[in-house]
Amino acid sequence: MKTRARASAAAAAVLLSAGLTAAAATATPTAAATPASTATEPGTEAAAEPAAEAATSLRLTVTPGATPAGTSRAAALECPPGSATTHPDPVTACRLVDSVDGDLTRLDVDPGVCTAEYDPYTVTASGTYRGRPLSFRHTYGNRCSLARTTGAVFAF
Template sequence: MHMSRARFRWAAALAGIAVVAQAAPAQASPGPAREPVGAYLLTVAPEHGHGTAKRLLCDPDGGTHPAAAEACDQLASVDGEVARIAARPGPCTMEYAPVRVSADGTWRGKPRRFAETYPNRCAAVRETGGVLFR
């Protein structure tokens, strides 16, 4: 099981790099390219089943995250530290289906890492503010 998670994270990292490389248009720009304030690879790896990976870029907001602007606003409020994002209140089922979430990246040039296992996906989403791993 550890090997499959390691392979998933490696594949997710490569996929994130490929997505960012493909997203950059090949065109001349009048000034130097601006580095994003934040760049993260967000992964969700259930104990059983397939995981997902999303790339999140902040300022300018983008990547493959479906709510990049909202996620970046949350990160900006905590200086890019996922562990400091306030939980979003609300109910979750008592289903036990462990899921590990991680956020690996940088914020204003500083490395940022977060990884935690939750009893289910709902708990993971709520405990991390309701946006990043939705």
């Protein structure tokens, strides 16, 4: 089993270094190392590896104000990170979005105290999370509460 896991991991590394599409290289190391069937006879191959999960593609915005009228900053986030990703830290942002199964209302990365200053920021996320539609909009009281709650997701 360990030899097959190493071979699967090595094959995934070769695919990645060959520059194949993100769809061909989306299997996580855990998924690649896990055989599809645990009951195999000696000399027989396990069934095909599980299909890669649907990708995530989000358009994220951060706008000063409670009623966004100012200049927005925007970033594209793909999970796994792909060529259309413009987010500065896509690996961390994807990990955080995955940690709440795409429900951005559940993010609470660094709970702590922020000043009571009211300088609101409104954030939006739209697109798909693992093939499911995702739409999110929330106004945070200030930049500190935005950063503490969402971490790297809206840090651009």
